[in-house]
Amino acid sequence: MSVSSFNRRWAAVILEALTRHGVRHVCIAPGSRSTPLTLAAAENRAFIHHTHFDERGLGHLALGLAKVSQAPVAVIVTSGTAVANLYPALIEAGLTGERLILLTADRPPELIDCGANQAIRQQGIFASHPSQALSLPRPTQDIPASWLVSTLDNALGSLRSGALHINCPFAEPLYGEMDETGTQWQAALGEWWESDQPWLRAQTSLESAKQRDWYFWRQKRGVVVAGRMSAAEGKLVAEWAQTLGWPLIGDVLSQTGQPLPCADLWLGNARAVTELAQAQIVVQLGASLTGKRLLQWQATCTPQEYWLVDPHEGRLDPAHHRGRRLVSRIDEWLALHPAEKRHPWVNAIPGLSRQAWELTTRRCESFSEAGLAHRISRYLPQQGQLFVGNSLVVRLIDAFARLPAGYPVYSNRGASGIDGLISTAAGVQRASGKPTLAIVGDLSALYDLNALALLRQASAPFVLIVVNNNGGQIFSLLPTPQNERERFYLMPQNVEFAHAAAMFSLAYHRPESWNALEEALENAWRRPGATLIELVVNATDGAQTLQHLLAQVSQL
Incomplete structure (x- = not known):
């Protein structure tokens, strides 16, 4: 034998x-x-x-x-x-x-x-x-x-x-x-x-039943919170909320088009929070919320009912609301719970959202990390997809950007770690074959640097933007001790990524203006394979811009 x-x-x-x-x-x-x-x-x-x-x-x-x-x-x-x-x-x-x-x-x-x-x-x-x-x-x-x-x-x-x-x-x-x-x-x-069938076939599907009192609740004042979902589901959710006349608070991963952009800014305004407090029901479609102000509001809101719809099991609600945990695909749940045409019930929030967007546009004109986040929808490849890294970059895009409805957006927002982000983005591109834009910070790129080897096999144009703000600037938003912040939290490495791109034979650009960035992207989208674009930015610009706009919008 x-x-x-x-x-x-x-x-x-x-x-x-x-x-x-x-x-x-x-x-x-x-x-x-x-x-x-x-x-x-x-x-x-x-x-x-x-x-x-x-x-x-x-x-x-x-x-x-x-x-x-x-x-x-x-x-x-x-x-x-x-x-x-x-x-x-x-x-x-x-x-x-x-x-x-x-x-x-x-x-x-x-x-x-x-x-x-x-x-x-x-x-x-x-x-x-x-x-x-x-x-x-x-x-x-x-x-x-x-x-x-x-x-x-x-x-x-x-x-x-x-x-x-x-x-x-x-x-x-x-x-x-x-x-x-x-x-x-x-x-x-x-x-x-x-054959092509399993030896043993198991039926183990789990889905929540149709909510028979939905016809009662859809006539009430409601709020829709959109978390992580597919691109097709994002468009459906946006249409559903609009028909109901309910405000939609869309996460960066919701792919809803964020009809009320800059939610992480205007949720810091007392008038918005007071108006949302009139809601009788909150329906959250999709888990994994990003924005800090959204999470704070979600934790403190007290509607009569809080429904959370997601295809995965588990509570998925860190605030432990009284309500219903409904296990279902979002598109299938929407089909079972149709909207009824009603007039919008919020008055102040749409205006606050417009003002927040206008303030953000003016503040983010310069070539900067915050500017990239605000303008990101301009740089998305046609018929492509976006992968967003963790820490500061995803929060800035969530707060400052307005992504197209139904445009695929991916991220690792479960444990929200910075490990394996480039590798995950490589997998996203390989599975779809689509042009892909991925954005990560400098420490995230260093953490997964050898994943640049995976990008050599990109089957379509792949652009990796490394926002180099020299360290973990997310900690600038936290009350970390000032004297120990740089050494023990930010950990600046004072590196640049040209040599890394050369080591793995990737095209490399380091633009210093919007025109130069747009030219680099235009060239990258015309050729198969991967391009690494490094944006060297002021270390504290992103965090300071977020804090400044939060203060401005809170006073509107």
């Missing part, structure tokens, strides 16, 4: 089972212990293969692929700390709902806790963060193939969101020519190999 051959056949069943649940993208890191999984994936023609030498980036690449494809994405890594590097992407997927299938190769049990090389305790390594976890046994013909495939089907079929961790121990030898070992074991699955 050839151990290496049976390892391969065992792994082939695992990978084939994934195809029956919609997995098309497989992300693979180099490693020896994962050889059976890697070769099984390479031989399966159903897969699109992606490779990266950094497991942390690989996990985020898979996350980006899953965001756009709306299908589960598989990741294959070797044993040891390679597994631990998947943790950040796994946590993010658990909070935002993308489905990741983490196939982690492992040493067999007799090599654990005895000093063997690259052997760590991998069972349960991710604690409660995966939605599900499977610890498979060492491959053996004593276990029928039907057990393996039905075990996988049961887990994959019930995975509605988040990650499935499948730990796969393999004994040596891992290499060798294939022989007949295990052919009868595989053949026991019979016609399954020629």
